[in-house]
């Protein structure tokens with residue numbers, strides 16, 4: 001098939017750059033529109049961006065013009081949004097009303113009653129909500145969100161356990177990478193030699209988003225999953241890769257070997273369909289008490305998988321383990337792209 005044109009909203013930021021690096025070699029999509037703020041609009045992309053990735057900026061992208069990020073400016077119907085949340089709240093509905101299919105990384109609409117919040121392995125059935133959304137809002141386009149970067153990898157590990165044993169409670173303490181705050185992000189003198197606790201907003205996202213994602217969908221409504229999460233979130237001086245220390249109480253008893261088997265046998269729709277960005281396996285269990293680590297393990301599954309290790313008994317709940325996942329790849333741009341691939345496969349998006 002000929003490639004589907006896509007645009008990137010917020011193309012100059014940390015997540016926008018990830019979109020560019022991932023879409024540039026994509027078998028189904030090609031970048032036709034780059035949009036950003038007034039600061040960048042009208043410039044050549046290579047002159048507007050402070051490129052922060054360790055892969056080169058593709059030359060044909062560097063030469064593209066940056067357009068102003070407002071409805072009417074983009075030619076592509078599919079738009080990957082890496083807008084700041086406030087801007088996304090205002091602009092994404094205008095784009096959707098103008099007929100664009102928005103795959104958003106922003107938090108603005110994640111918890112809206114008619115917006116699917118999708119991790120492709122976990123709740124692909126939720127995308128059906130876009131038909132309800134279009135009807136209710138009178139939109140030709142739609143908005144589909146992906147989760148907060150910390151939520152994405154937490155759910156990546158909790159979902160196999162929930163399917164196998166059920167989850168009654170989860171506790172998580174996070175060590176989140178600097179790139180999760182965008183560019184330039186937290187000032188270096190605040191972050192180097194330090195750990196910066198997050199505001200309660202981040203913890204609220206990590207405690208609520210998984211319940212929407214791991215819950216059901218029936219008759220045009222989401223039914224939240226019925227368990228509780230307690231989150232402690234912190235920013236640490238690591239460039240990429242969120243580390244999470246997790247404890248879980250399981251509904252049915254399980255041994256450590258049972259948990260490893262649940263992680264290792266976890267293959268879901270994206271793996272079965274062989275979607276281009278699907279990691280296979282989606283969860284990688286790493287042996288040894290000193291892994292996972294951000295520098296060593298964040299690129300597992302090309303940054304699209306969740307690494308799990310250090311599975312051991314917990315003195316408060318049943319089991320504890322550590323997980324690690326790339327925040328701007330699977331936790332942001334790569335997650336959106338995989339959602340878009342699913343919706344192409346399911347013919348919500350045509351060429």
Ligand SMILES: NC(=O)c1ccc[n+]([C@@H]2O[C@H](COP(=O)([O-])OP(=O)(O)OC[C@H]3O[C@@H](n4cnc5c(N)ncnc54)[C@H](OP(=O)(O)O)[C@@H]3O)[C@@H](O)[C@H]2O)c1
Pocket residue numbers: 009010011012013014015016035036037038039040041068069081082083084085087088105106107147148149179180181182183184327328331332
């Ligand atoms: N970083 C992560 O790991 C991560 C993970 C998951 C989700 N997210 C979410 O993804 C979104 C983007 O995050 P980020 O880290 O990439 O942020 P960022 O580095 O601050 O980039 C923001 C982008 O939005 C553009 N922008 C700002 N104001 C705009 C406006 N008024 N109109 C049009 N464009 C505007 C900026 O363009 P200019 O350069 O022209 O100003 C830039 O391209 C946020 O909602 C964030 O919460 C981030």
